[in-house]
Amino acid sequence: MDITALYQLSYGLYVTGVKTPSGYGGCVVDAVAQVSAGERPVIAVGSMKNNFTNERIKAEKEFTLSVLAGNADPFIIANFGFQSARNADKWVNAPHTVRDGLPILNDAVSYVRLRVNDLKELATHTLFLCDVTDAWKGRNGNRPLIYGDYQRDMKDAAMAAFKAFLATRD
Ligand SMILES: Cc1cc2nc3c(=O)[nH]c(=O)nc-3n(C[C@H](O)[C@H](O)[C@H](O)COP(=O)(O)O)c2cc1C
Known part of the structure:
Protein backbone atom coordinates (compact mmCIF):
# COMPACT_ATOMS: atom_id res chain seq x y z
CA MET A 1 0.00 0.00 0.00
CA ASP A 2 1.26 3.47 -0.91
CA ILE A 3 -0.08 5.59 1.94
CA THR A 4 1.05 8.77 0.17
CA ALA A 5 -1.84 8.19 -2.27
CA LEU A 6 -4.05 9.52 0.54
CA TYR A 7 -2.23 12.87 0.33
CA GLN A 8 -4.21 13.47 -2.88
CA LEU A 9 -7.50 13.70 -0.96
CA SER A 10 -8.54 17.36 -0.48
CA TYR A 11 -9.61 19.06 2.73
CA GLY A 12 -10.21 22.57 3.97
CA LEU A 13 -9.06 23.99 7.28
CA TYR A 14 -11.43 25.06 10.04
CA VAL A 15 -11.48 26.31 13.62
CA THR A 16 -14.07 24.81 15.94
CA GLY A 17 -15.67 26.84 18.72
CA VAL A 18 -17.11 25.09 21.75
CA LYS A 19 -18.18 25.96 25.27
CA THR A 20 -16.02 25.06 28.27
CA PRO A 21 -16.80 25.43 31.98
CA SER A 22 -14.63 28.55 32.12
CA GLU A 55 -14.43 16.17 25.45
CA ARG A 56 -16.28 19.49 25.19
CA ILE A 57 -18.18 18.56 22.01
CA LYS A 58 -19.36 15.39 23.74
CA ALA A 59 -20.48 17.43 26.76
CA GLU A 60 -22.12 20.32 24.88
CA LYS A 61 -23.29 18.56 21.68
CA GLU A 62 -23.01 21.90 19.86
CA PHE A 63 -20.15 23.77 18.25
CA THR A 64 -19.25 26.16 15.45
CA LEU A 65 -16.93 25.80 12.48
CA SER A 66 -15.20 28.92 11.15
CA VAL A 67 -13.96 28.29 7.60
CA LEU A 68 -10.40 29.65 7.32
CA ALA A 69 -9.48 31.78 4.30
CA GLY A 70 -6.46 31.29 2.03
CA ASN A 71 -5.03 34.52 3.50
CA ALA A 72 -5.63 33.45 7.14
CA ASP A 73 -3.11 34.66 9.71
CA PRO A 74 -0.74 31.70 10.31
CA PHE A 75 -0.75 32.56 14.01
CA ILE A 76 -4.45 31.71 14.19
CA ILE A 77 -3.65 28.16 13.05
CA ALA A 78 -0.81 27.92 15.56
CA ASN A 79 -2.96 29.32 18.35
CA PHE A 80 -5.79 26.85 17.78
CA GLY A 81 -3.76 23.90 16.49
CA PHE A 82 -0.51 23.83 18.46
CA GLN A 83 -1.78 24.15 22.04
CA SER A 84 -4.65 22.86 24.15
CA ALA A 85 -7.48 24.89 25.64
CA ARG A 86 -6.94 22.74 28.74
CA ASN A 87 -4.17 25.19 29.62
CA ALA A 88 -4.61 28.22 27.34
CA ASP A 89 -7.37 30.68 26.53
CA LYS A 90 -7.11 30.50 22.74
CA TRP A 91 -9.97 32.87 21.98
CA VAL A 92 -8.37 35.75 23.87
CA ASN A 93 -5.64 35.72 21.18
CA ALA A 94 -8.04 35.77 18.22
CA PRO A 95 -10.46 38.50 17.06
CA HIS A 96 -13.84 36.84 17.47
CA THR A 97 -17.55 37.31 18.03
CA VAL A 98 -19.82 35.26 20.24
CA ARG A 99 -22.93 34.36 18.30
CA ASP A 100 -25.76 32.61 20.12
CA GLY A 101 -23.38 31.55 22.86
CA LEU A 102 -20.57 30.14 20.72
CA PRO A 103 -17.41 31.84 19.40
CA ILE A 104 -16.56 32.40 15.72
CA LEU A 105 -13.47 33.95 14.12
CA ASN A 106 -14.11 37.43 12.69
CA ASP A 107 -11.79 36.86 9.71
CA ALA A 108 -13.41 33.73 8.25
CA VAL A 109 -14.95 32.93 4.88
CA SER A 110 -18.11 31.41 6.32
CA TYR A 111 -19.51 29.64 9.34
CA VAL A 112 -21.67 26.71 10.29
CA ARG A 113 -23.23 25.86 13.60
CA LEU A 114 -23.48 22.13 14.26
CA ARG A 115 -25.43 19.88 16.59
CA VAL A 116 -24.17 16.35 17.18
CA ASN A 117 -26.69 13.82 15.93
CA ASP A 118 -24.60 10.67 16.21
CA LEU A 119 -21.03 9.58 16.81
CA LYS A 120 -18.76 6.66 16.20
CA GLU A 121 -15.61 5.95 18.17
CA LEU A 122 -12.68 5.06 15.89
CA ALA A 123 -9.24 4.00 17.10
CA THR A 124 -7.80 7.48 17.60
CA HIS A 125 -10.66 9.78 16.62
CA THR A 126 -14.35 10.25 17.26
CA LEU A 127 -16.41 10.70 14.14
CA PHE A 128 -19.16 13.21 14.90
CA LEU A 129 -22.14 13.28 12.53
CA CYS A 130 -23.73 16.68 12.87
CA ASP A 131 -26.88 18.46 11.74
CA VAL A 132 -26.38 21.98 10.45
CA THR A 133 -28.45 24.29 12.66
CA ASP A 134 -27.20 27.57 11.16
CA ALA A 135 -24.91 28.73 8.35
CA TRP A 136 -23.83 32.15 7.18
CA LYS A 137 -21.17 34.00 5.17
CA GLY A 138 -18.22 35.83 6.72
CA ARG A 139 -16.51 39.12 5.87
CA ASN A 140 -13.43 37.53 4.34
CA GLY A 141 -14.09 37.35 0.60
CA ASN A 142 -11.04 35.20 -0.19
CA ARG A 143 -11.14 31.58 -1.22
CA PRO A 144 -11.13 28.99 1.56
CA LEU A 145 -7.79 27.62 2.69
CA ILE A 146 -6.95 24.18 1.31
CA TYR A 147 -5.21 21.84 3.73
CA GLY A 148 -2.55 20.86 1.17
CA ASP A 149 -1.76 24.55 0.57
CA TYR A 150 -1.36 25.04 4.32
CA GLN A 151 1.07 22.09 4.46
CA ARG A 152 3.08 23.44 1.53
CA ASP A 153 3.01 27.21 2.04
CA MET A 154 1.92 28.13 5.54
CA LYS A 155 3.11 25.51 8.02
CA ASP A 156 6.55 27.08 8.54
CA ALA A 157 4.99 30.52 9.08
CA ALA A 158 2.56 29.03 11.61
CA MET A 159 5.44 27.41 13.51
CA ALA A 160 7.44 30.67 13.46
CA ALA A 161 4.41 32.64 14.68
CA PHE A 162 3.90 30.18 17.54
CA LYS A 163 7.57 30.35 18.52
CA ALA A 164 7.39 34.17 18.59
CA PHE A 165 4.17 33.97 20.65
CA LEU A 166 5.78 31.64 23.20
CA ALA A 167 8.82 33.93 23.41
CA THR A 168 6.60 36.88 24.44
CA ARG A 169 5.39 34.78 27.40
CA ASP A 170 8.87 33.84 28.70
C1 LIG B 1 -3.25 21.73 10.24
C2 LIG B 1 -3.89 21.00 11.41
C3 LIG B 1 -4.93 20.13 11.20
C4 LIG B 1 -5.54 19.46 12.27
N1 LIG B 1 -6.60 18.63 12.05
C5 LIG B 1 -7.24 18.06 13.11
C6 LIG B 1 -8.44 17.31 12.92
O1 LIG B 1 -8.93 17.12 11.81
N2 LIG B 1 -9.05 16.78 14.03
C7 LIG B 1 -8.55 16.98 15.30
O2 LIG B 1 -9.15 16.51 16.26
N3 LIG B 1 -7.41 17.69 15.50
C8 LIG B 1 -6.77 18.23 14.44
N4 LIG B 1 -5.64 18.99 14.63
C9 LIG B 1 -5.02 19.01 15.97
C10 LIG B 1 -5.67 19.94 16.99
O3 LIG B 1 -5.97 21.19 16.41
C11 LIG B 1 -4.67 20.09 18.15
O4 LIG B 1 -4.38 18.82 18.71
C12 LIG B 1 -5.13 21.07 19.24
O5 LIG B 1 -4.01 21.46 20.00
C13 LIG B 1 -6.18 20.48 20.16
O6 LIG B 1 -6.52 21.44 21.12
P1 LIG B 1 -7.57 21.14 22.31
O7 LIG B 1 -6.91 20.19 23.28
O8 LIG B 1 -7.85 22.48 22.90
O9 LIG B 1 -8.78 20.53 21.68
C14 LIG B 1 -5.04 19.68 13.58
C15 LIG B 1 -3.98 20.57 13.80
C16 LIG B 1 -3.41 21.24 12.73
C17 LIG B 1 -2.29 22.21 13.00
Whole structure:
Protein backbone atom coordinates (compact mmCIF):
# COMPACT_ATOMS: atom_id res chain seq x y z
CA MET A 1 0.00 0.00 0.00
CA ASP A 2 1.26 3.47 -0.91
CA ILE A 3 -0.08 5.59 1.94
CA THR A 4 1.05 8.77 0.17
CA ALA A 5 -1.84 8.19 -2.27
CA LEU A 6 -4.05 9.52 0.54
CA TYR A 7 -2.23 12.87 0.33
CA GLN A 8 -4.21 13.47 -2.88
CA LEU A 9 -7.50 13.70 -0.96
CA SER A 10 -8.54 17.36 -0.48
CA TYR A 11 -9.61 19.06 2.73
CA GLY A 12 -10.21 22.57 3.97
CA LEU A 13 -9.06 23.99 7.28
CA TYR A 14 -11.43 25.06 10.04
CA VAL A 15 -11.48 26.31 13.62
CA THR A 16 -14.07 24.81 15.94
CA GLY A 17 -15.67 26.84 18.72
CA VAL A 18 -17.11 25.09 21.75
CA LYS A 19 -18.18 25.96 25.27
CA THR A 20 -16.02 25.06 28.27
CA PRO A 21 -16.80 25.43 31.98
CA SER A 22 -14.63 28.55 32.12
CA GLY A 23 -15.29 30.07 28.68
CA TYR A 24 -14.62 28.77 25.20
CA GLY A 25 -12.39 26.19 23.56
CA GLY A 26 -11.88 24.74 20.12
CA CYS A 27 -9.12 23.70 17.77
CA VAL A 28 -7.99 23.48 14.16
CA VAL A 29 -9.58 20.63 12.20
CA ASP A 30 -9.17 19.46 8.63
CA ALA A 31 -11.19 16.22 8.93
CA VAL A 32 -14.48 17.82 7.90
CA ALA A 33 -16.83 16.80 5.10
CA GLN A 34 -20.41 17.43 4.12
CA VAL A 35 -21.65 13.87 3.77
CA SER A 36 -25.26 14.51 2.84
CA ALA A 37 -27.05 17.41 1.19
CA GLY A 38 -30.67 18.34 0.61
CA GLU A 39 -33.00 19.68 3.28
CA ARG A 40 -31.04 18.26 6.20
CA PRO A 41 -27.35 18.47 5.39
CA VAL A 42 -25.02 16.41 7.58
CA ILE A 43 -21.40 17.32 8.25
CA ALA A 44 -18.93 14.73 9.53
CA VAL A 45 -16.09 15.90 11.76
CA GLY A 46 -13.15 13.72 12.84
CA SER A 47 -11.98 14.76 16.31
CA MET A 48 -8.93 13.36 18.12
CA LYS A 49 -10.05 11.53 21.24
CA ASN A 50 -7.42 13.03 23.54
CA ASN A 51 -8.18 16.63 22.54
CA PHE A 52 -10.04 18.87 24.97
CA THR A 53 -12.31 19.88 22.09
CA ASN A 54 -13.47 16.26 21.76
CA GLU A 55 -14.43 16.17 25.45
CA ARG A 56 -16.28 19.49 25.19
CA ILE A 57 -18.18 18.56 22.01
CA LYS A 58 -19.36 15.39 23.74
CA ALA A 59 -20.48 17.43 26.76
CA GLU A 60 -22.12 20.32 24.88
CA LYS A 61 -23.29 18.56 21.68
CA GLU A 62 -23.01 21.90 19.86
CA PHE A 63 -20.15 23.77 18.25
CA THR A 64 -19.25 26.16 15.45
CA LEU A 65 -16.93 25.80 12.48
CA SER A 66 -15.20 28.92 11.15
CA VAL A 67 -13.96 28.29 7.60
CA LEU A 68 -10.40 29.65 7.32
CA ALA A 69 -9.48 31.78 4.30
CA GLY A 70 -6.46 31.29 2.03
CA ASN A 71 -5.03 34.52 3.50
CA ALA A 72 -5.63 33.45 7.14
CA ASP A 73 -3.11 34.66 9.71
CA PRO A 74 -0.74 31.70 10.31
CA PHE A 75 -0.75 32.56 14.01
CA ILE A 76 -4.45 31.71 14.19
CA ILE A 77 -3.65 28.16 13.05
CA ALA A 78 -0.81 27.92 15.56
CA ASN A 79 -2.96 29.32 18.35
CA PHE A 80 -5.79 26.85 17.78
CA GLY A 81 -3.76 23.90 16.49
CA PHE A 82 -0.51 23.83 18.46
CA GLN A 83 -1.78 24.15 22.04
CA SER A 84 -4.65 22.86 24.15
CA ALA A 85 -7.48 24.89 25.64
CA ARG A 86 -6.94 22.74 28.74
CA ASN A 87 -4.17 25.19 29.62
CA ALA A 88 -4.61 28.22 27.34
CA ASP A 89 -7.37 30.68 26.53
CA LYS A 90 -7.11 30.50 22.74
CA TRP A 91 -9.97 32.87 21.98
CA VAL A 92 -8.37 35.75 23.87
CA ASN A 93 -5.64 35.72 21.18
CA ALA A 94 -8.04 35.77 18.22
CA PRO A 95 -10.46 38.50 17.06
CA HIS A 96 -13.84 36.84 17.47
CA THR A 97 -17.55 37.31 18.03
CA VAL A 98 -19.82 35.26 20.24
CA ARG A 99 -22.93 34.36 18.30
CA ASP A 100 -25.76 32.61 20.12
CA GLY A 101 -23.38 31.55 22.86
CA LEU A 102 -20.57 30.14 20.72
CA PRO A 103 -17.41 31.84 19.40
CA ILE A 104 -16.56 32.40 15.72
CA LEU A 105 -13.47 33.95 14.12
CA ASN A 106 -14.11 37.43 12.69
CA ASP A 107 -11.79 36.86 9.71
CA ALA A 108 -13.41 33.73 8.25
CA VAL A 109 -14.95 32.93 4.88
CA SER A 110 -18.11 31.41 6.32
CA TYR A 111 -19.51 29.64 9.34
CA VAL A 112 -21.67 26.71 10.29
CA ARG A 113 -23.23 25.86 13.60
CA LEU A 114 -23.48 22.13 14.26
CA ARG A 115 -25.43 19.88 16.59
CA VAL A 116 -24.17 16.35 17.18
CA ASN A 117 -26.69 13.82 15.93
CA ASP A 118 -24.60 10.67 16.21
CA LEU A 119 -21.03 9.58 16.81
CA LYS A 120 -18.76 6.66 16.20
CA GLU A 121 -15.61 5.95 18.17
CA LEU A 122 -12.68 5.06 15.89
CA ALA A 123 -9.24 4.00 17.10
CA THR A 124 -7.80 7.48 17.60
CA HIS A 125 -10.66 9.78 16.62
CA THR A 126 -14.35 10.25 17.26
CA LEU A 127 -16.41 10.70 14.14
CA PHE A 128 -19.16 13.21 14.90
CA LEU A 129 -22.14 13.28 12.53
CA CYS A 130 -23.73 16.68 12.87
CA ASP A 131 -26.88 18.46 11.74
CA VAL A 132 -26.38 21.98 10.45
CA THR A 133 -28.45 24.29 12.66
CA ASP A 134 -27.20 27.57 11.16
CA ALA A 135 -24.91 28.73 8.35
CA TRP A 136 -23.83 32.15 7.18
CA LYS A 137 -21.17 34.00 5.17
CA GLY A 138 -18.22 35.83 6.72
CA ARG A 139 -16.51 39.12 5.87
CA ASN A 140 -13.43 37.53 4.34
CA GLY A 141 -14.09 37.35 0.60
CA ASN A 142 -11.04 35.20 -0.19
CA ARG A 143 -11.14 31.58 -1.22
CA PRO A 144 -11.13 28.99 1.56
CA LEU A 145 -7.79 27.62 2.69
CA ILE A 146 -6.95 24.18 1.31
CA TYR A 147 -5.21 21.84 3.73
CA GLY A 148 -2.55 20.86 1.17
CA ASP A 149 -1.76 24.55 0.57
CA TYR A 150 -1.36 25.04 4.32
CA GLN A 151 1.07 22.09 4.46
CA ARG A 152 3.08 23.44 1.53
CA ASP A 153 3.01 27.21 2.04
CA MET A 154 1.92 28.13 5.54
CA LYS A 155 3.11 25.51 8.02
CA ASP A 156 6.55 27.08 8.54
CA ALA A 157 4.99 30.52 9.08
CA ALA A 158 2.56 29.03 11.61
CA MET A 159 5.44 27.41 13.51
CA ALA A 160 7.44 30.67 13.46
CA ALA A 161 4.41 32.64 14.68
CA PHE A 162 3.90 30.18 17.54
CA LYS A 163 7.57 30.35 18.52
CA ALA A 164 7.39 34.17 18.59
CA PHE A 165 4.17 33.97 20.65
CA LEU A 166 5.78 31.64 23.20
CA ALA A 167 8.82 33.93 23.41
CA THR A 168 6.60 36.88 24.44
CA ARG A 169 5.39 34.78 27.40
CA ASP A 170 8.87 33.84 28.70
C1 LIG B 1 -3.25 21.73 10.24
C2 LIG B 1 -3.89 21.00 11.41
C3 LIG B 1 -4.93 20.13 11.20
C4 LIG B 1 -5.54 19.46 12.27
N1 LIG B 1 -6.60 18.63 12.05
C5 LIG B 1 -7.24 18.06 13.11
C6 LIG B 1 -8.44 17.31 12.92
O1 LIG B 1 -8.93 17.12 11.81
N2 LIG B 1 -9.05 16.78 14.03
C7 LIG B 1 -8.55 16.98 15.30
O2 LIG B 1 -9.15 16.51 16.26
N3 LIG B 1 -7.41 17.69 15.50
C8 LIG B 1 -6.77 18.23 14.44
N4 LIG B 1 -5.64 18.99 14.63
C9 LIG B 1 -5.02 19.01 15.97
C10 LIG B 1 -5.67 19.94 16.99
O3 LIG B 1 -5.97 21.19 16.41
C11 LIG B 1 -4.67 20.09 18.15
O4 LIG B 1 -4.38 18.82 18.71
C12 LIG B 1 -5.13 21.07 19.24
O5 LIG B 1 -4.01 21.46 20.00
C13 LIG B 1 -6.18 20.48 20.16
O6 LIG B 1 -6.52 21.44 21.12
P1 LIG B 1 -7.57 21.14 22.31
O7 LIG B 1 -6.91 20.19 23.28
O8 LIG B 1 -7.85 22.48 22.90
O9 LIG B 1 -8.78 20.53 21.68
C14 LIG B 1 -5.04 19.68 13.58
C15 LIG B 1 -3.98 20.57 13.80
C16 LIG B 1 -3.41 21.24 12.73
C17 LIG B 1 -2.29 22.21 13.00
